[in-house]
Amino acid sequence: MPIHVLMAEDNADDAELTHEALVDSKLAISLHHVTDGVEALAFLRKQPPYEKAQTPDLVLLDLNMPRKDGREVLRELRGDPALRHLPVVILTTSGADEDVEAAYELSANCYIQKPVDFEQFIHVVQAIEHFWFTVVKLPHGHPERA
Amino acid sequence: MYPPTRGGVRTAVFGAAGRFELPGETTFRPLLATAWALAGLSLAMFFAAVYSYQSLRGDFELIQRSRDFDGLRYQLFSLLKDAETGQRGFLLTHDPQYLAPYEAALAGIPVLLDRLSWAETSPDKERLAIEMRAALTAKLDEVEHVLKLDAASPESAMSHLRTGRGKRLMDRLRTIFEQMETLQADTMARLYARNARDARLTMGFMGTGVLLVILACVLVYLSQRREARIRQRLLVRAEDYAEELAEVNNSLTRANDELKIFAYVASHDLQEPLRSISGYVQLLLRRYEAQLDEKAVGYIGKSVAATRRMQELIDGLLLYTRIGTRELSPEFVSLNEVLAEVMANLAASAEKSNAVVAVEELPEVLGDRVQLRQLFQNLISNAIKFRSEASPEIRVSAVPDGSSGPETVQVRVQDNGIGIDPQFADRVFKVFQRLHARQDYPGTGIGLAICKRIVERHGGELWLESEPGRGSSFIFTLTPYSEQALKEAS
Numbered sequence: 002m003p004i005h006v007l008m009a010e011d012n013a014d015d016a017e018l019t020h021e022a023l024v025d026s027k028l029a030i031s032l033h034h035v036t037d038g039v040e041a042l043a044f045l046r047k048q049p050p051y052e053k054a055q056t057p058d059l060v061l062l063d064l065n066m067p068r069k070d071g072r073e074v075l076r077e078l079r080g081d082p083a084l085r086h087l088p089v090v091i092l093t094t095s096g097a098d099e100d101v102e103a104a105y106e107l108s109a110n111c112y113i114q115k116p117v118d119f120e121q122f123i124h125v126v127q128a129i130e131h132f133w134f135t136v137v138k139l140p141h142g143h144p145e146r147a
Numbered sequence: 148m149y150p151p152t153r154g155g156v157r158t159a160v161f162g163a164a165g166r167f168e169l170p171g172e173t174t175f176r177p178l179l180a181t182a183w184a185l186a187g188l189s190l191a192m193f194f195a196a197v198y199s200y201q202s203l204r205g206d207f208e209l210i211q212r213s214r215d216f217d218g219l220r221y222q223l224f225s226l227l228k229d230a231e232t233g234q235r236g237f238l239l240t241h242d243p244q245y246l247a248p249y250e251a252a253l254a255g256i257p258v259l260l261d262r263l264s265w266a267e268t269s270p271d272k273e274r275l276a277i278e279m280r281a282a283l284t285a286k287l288d289e290v291e292h293v294l295k296l297d298a299a300s301p302e303s304a305m306s307h308l309r310t311g312r313g314k315r316l317m318d319r320l321r322t323i324f325e326q327m328e329t330l331q332a333d334t335m336a337r338l339y340a341r342n343a344r345d346a347r348l349t350m351g352f353m354g355t356g357v358l359l360v361i362l363a364c365v366l367v368y369l370s371q372r373r374e375a376r377i378r379q380r381l382l383v384r385a386e387d388y389a390e391e392l393a394e395v396n397n398s399l400t401r402a403n404d405e406l407k408i409f410a411y412v413a414s415h416d417l418q419e420p421l422r423s424i425s426g427y428v429q430l431l432l433r434r435y436e437a438q439l440d441e442k443a444v445g446y447i448g449k450s451v452a453a454t455r456r457m458q459e460l461i462d463g464l465l466l467y468t469r470i471g472t473r474e475l476s477p478e479f480v481s482l483n484e485v486l487a488e489v490m491a492n493l494a495a496s497a498e499k500s501n502a503v504v505a506v507e508e509l510p511e512v513l514g515d516r517v518q519l520r521q522l523f524q525n526l527i528s529n530a531i532k533f534r535s536e537a538s539p540e541i542r543v544s545a546v547p548d549g550s551s552g553p554e555t556v557q558v559r560v561q562d563n564g565i566g567i568d569p570q571f572a573d574r575v576f577k578v579f580q581r582l583h584a585r586q587d588y589p590g591t592g593i594g595l596a597i598c599k600r601i602v603e604r605h606g607g608e609l610w611l612e613s614e615p616g617r618g619s620s621f622i623f624t625l626t627p628y629s630e631q632a633l634k635e636a637s
Contacts (some may be wrong), residue, residue, distance in 0.1 A: 014423035117458040119429035
């Protein structure tokens with residue numbers, strides 16, 4: 002059974018590079034990419050055009066996106082009984098203390114600043130992968146949805 | 148961009164504050180002073196008017212008395228003439244009816260004489276009155292004498308009459324009477340003249356007084372209008388300044404907000420393309436290294452190094468901007484604790500260069516812990532980086548500072564490194580200014596600029612003492628911690 006990851010990222014390059022970093026993975030990871038917060042929520046709630054979307058095992062969330070930014074997505078997600086269990090990793094360029102604080106305030110599971118260096122970026126992505134899909138135990142679906 | 152903007156705005160504030168000393172607010176008001184002087188003068192005028200009015204009233208009294216005098220004189224004379232005529236008639240007819248005027252004169256004359264003495268207004272008149280009184284008495288006595296003689300023998304009365312004594316007495320009276328008339332005319336003329344003069348003076352004084360009062364009132368009015376105008380002007384100006392100040396404040400807030408936005412944009416948007424470049428170039432190497440020659444691999448290596456460097460510059464600039472824009476959170480900070488944290492951070496590089504860092508007893512200060520840590524970290528890592536041949540010896544010490552006020556401490560970070568030529572002393576504190584090639588001493592050239600900004604944000608000063616080849620000392624001032632200093636800061 003493949004691992005599903007939803008990536009909300011408006012920057013196509015970043016999305017591609019993340020994808021490239023995951024390519025070498027030994028795990029079967031299915032990466033779904035949306036480009037803003039509205040789409041991300043639609044995906045998670047299986048609203049059109051994502052009626053057939055899989056509920057992901059992990060969400061990689063960028064903070065600064067058009068239409069609806071990562072903070073709002075996180076807030077709605079944490080306020081939604083069907084989605085609040087989802088592990089959310091904030092993956093963003095911002096290293097500002099305010100953003101870090103705000104993210105944890107909204108119950109992000111972790112906050113990672115994207116390194117500029119690609120080698121380091123690969124390490125980060127691999128670390129996420131290793132930690133979330135090998136080390137930790139994730140909930141398998143939600144009781145309400147089961 | 149940031150510092151000149153702030154400088155410009157600050158000049159505007161000082162300019163406005165400079166003009167706050169208003170020249171219109173004088174305590175001496177010349178118009179009002181003149182009005183007071185005029186009021187005083189008009190008071191004097193009124194006193195003079197009262198005085199001359201009293202003199203005028205005196206004149207009227209004198210004139211009245213003079214007129215009375217004149218009237219009495221006529222009455223006396225006519226009584227006397229009546230008496231003499233009566234006497235003559237009686238002597239001729241011996242009809243007692245003729246004696247009535249004589250008896251009327253006898254009764255009336257003393258009364259009139261009494262009144263005459265009140266009407267005397269000058270020594271001349273008094274003298275004439277005395278003469279007249281004497282002459283009158285003599286004449287009346289003469290008439291009485293003749294009447295007595297006649298009662299005894301009409302003959303003897305006749306012969307007495309013939310002596311002419313009665314006529315002489317009458318003539319004398321007439322002379323006195325005429326003298327009186329002349330004197331009266333003179334007196335009246337003199338009194339009228341004086342009266343006219345007093346009247347003129349009274350009117351003059353009164354008129355001038357009233358005029359002065361009016362003038363004073365006008366001046367008071369003008370003075371008050373002038374003051375009202377000045378007050379109005381001051382009010383308008385104060386409002387202008389308040390507006391100006393609000394505007395400056397607004398533009399400062401706006402500038403600050405824009406800077407915060409800029410800092411954020413720099414951290415996010417500026418780094419995205421950079422990460423793309425770096426990412427794709429490294430991906431190129433990762434995926435296609437086998438198909439590339441050595442040169443191409445070298446180019447890729449240089450591109451990656453350049454993007455790393457660009458990243459460092461952006462990070463440095465960001466840090467520098469954040470220090471300028473972020474709110475300080477002043478609190479109790481033990482510098483010895485800060486130094487311990489910094490030394491833990493720098494342990495690896497200190498060990499690598501055999502650096503010895505001696506930290507003396509440091510004070511407790513009021514400041515932002517994060518920024519102060521940054522300050523010491525930059526200074527000490529600089530001291531390690533810019534070492535000479537000898538292994539680095541760094542000494543951190545503090546003394547109370549008297550030069551920048553009693554409420555400061557002076558902290559000194561001293562090294563035995565390569566030192567800085569004094570002619571570059573100002574340059575090292577500027578953003579991205581370097582004194583050495585990057586190959587010799589790596590870094591962006593922003594560390595000391597950040598240090599200076601941190602110290603200045605804490606209200607202190609940072610400067611440099613150095614001897615090239617023998618080492619440098621960076622010295623800065625901070626505020627010692629006290630409850631009061633904390634209260635003032637927050």
